[in-house]
Amino acid sequence: MxxxxxxxxxxxxxxxxxxxxxxxxxxxxxxxxxxxxxxxxxxxxxxxxxxxxxxxxxxxxxxxxxxxxxxxxxxxxxxxxxxxxxxxxxxxxxxxxxxxxxPTVLRLSGDVLNYCYNFLRTKRKPRMVYDLYLELYMEGYLAFDDDQLMDFLHSDNRFTLTGYDAKSYDCFVTVNRKKDVR
Missing domain, CATH: 1.25.40.10 (Tetratricopeptide repeat domain)
Incomplete structure (x- = not known):
């Protein structure tokens, strides 16, 4: 047995x-x-x-x-x-x-920022950074985490982040709608 x-x-x-x-x-x-x-x-x-x-x-x-x-x-x-x-x-x-x-490996780069911008510019409501991270996950292996993505988005004036408290699931991101952004 x-x-x-x-x-x-x-x-x-x-x-x-x-x-x-x-x-x-x-x-x-x-x-x-x-x-x-x-x-x-x-x-x-x-x-x-x-x-x-x-x-x-x-x-x-x-x-x-x-x-x-x-x-x-x-x-x-x-x-x-x-x-x-x-x-x-x-x-x-x-x-x-x-x-x-x-496999496709994505690293923090201008291409990732452009992907995020193009994804968000058609959205009316803010999205959690974590949700944006999950969206990117569908594109390939992510060689960064969601908090690194959030910090990287902060470096680009095309994005407005609100609720930032060092956690991507508490931070929302939208595209800055001003004409002179870049």
Whole structure:
């Protein structure tokens, strides 16, 4: 008779979330490794193990594991982004590996500011900076966080920010409607 694991009683998401909520990264690796071993053809379970390696700061192991998955599932954005997380964590960038399908990496730049401006200029109501960040997330891997985006928007006079208190979800942004902006 198979020994029952304490997490076998949970729905799958509950066991996983239990480790995530506790930030028990080692336990998460053990749990997800068992799932990946039991489901070797399940792309999602394989990816989740790679993600657990990243969360547990086993970056080299994550890179090796996720790169092999990328070879098999080249268009899987989850695999690509977790692989990028591991690369950036050890000070490398997206050029460090040979991609089959290279992900788009967005960095704070004039292009990002222009994207934000073009997105916001058609909106009448202010948007939270965090919502703008999520909009950008749809365009590619973001090599910056939402608070860095907020600070970057402050540097461009095309934008008006209100409610600024160092948290992007408390700050709203609109396009400055004056004709002489730039």
């Amino acid at each position: 198979k020994k029952e694991d304490e997490y076998d009683k949970f729905e799958e998401w509950e066991a996983d979330n239990n480790f995530l909520d506790k930030k028990d990264w080692k336990g998460l690796v053990v749990y997800r490794r068992r799932k990946a071993e039991n489901n070797p053809d399940d792309q999602y379970d394989q990816f989740k193990l790679g993600e657990a390696y990243v969360l547990n700061k086993e970056y080299e192991k994550a890179i090796s594991f996720l790169y092999a998955l990328h070879q098999k599932y080249a268009d899987d954005q989850n695999i690509q982004y977790s692989l990028l997380d591991a690369l950036f964590a050890i000070g490398k960038d997206e050029t460090a590996i040979d991609w089959i399908i290279r």
